[in-house]
Amino acid sequence: AQSVAQPEDQVNVAEGNPLTVKCTYSVSGNPYLFWYVQYPNRGLQFLLKYITGDNLVKGSYGFEAEFNKSQTSFHLKKPSALVSDSALYFCAVRDMRRDNDMRFGAGTRLTVKP
């Protein structure tokens, strides 16, 4: 079965600095990869996804993610962090051969300090 690992529970960055939230995955087939953001007491908001094609995916709010097949990673990045980016971020993966089986990571809490 597919799985996702987010190795960092917490990431702290200063406003204006670049940020990276890490995600690695394990699937038996080709992956579909997603990033979501969650603000306190709210549902998850979709940021971006990788299905096929260009390894660099651009999403909402200036975020992007790079798919690296050899390292089985899909790290979320942003060139210049904002205090308003502070939230809980989830990586998710689907195996293209399995129906309705999306696996979420445990989440990474991003804190951007002014």
Added chain:
Amino acid sequence: DGGITQSPKYLFRKEGQNVTLSCEQNLNHDAMYWYRQDPGQGLRLIYYSQIVNDFQKGDIAEGYSVSREKKESFPLTVTSAQKNPTAFYLCASSTFPTVNQETQYFGPGTRLLVL
């Protein structure tokens, strides 16, 4: 949270009581999902439904039940058999995932607390 509503925002359950969480979507999505979120564990799938009058168990279905009588609605009942129901419950929907690349869109969530 576009087009998916969940109610109530907070729900309190007494011991031995069944409670029902509402999820409605106006996105014309075929598939709907229920997840449970606990701190440090990410989201875990409870039930999902691809079409009306059909639903499948997820990873943690024990102690829960669902129905899908209408395309727009997918209520979740937390039964008295669920011994640890305190959690944040999230409903999601997507177009029919024939090739698994469809994005799931989430509602605002319901926080269930046990009295």
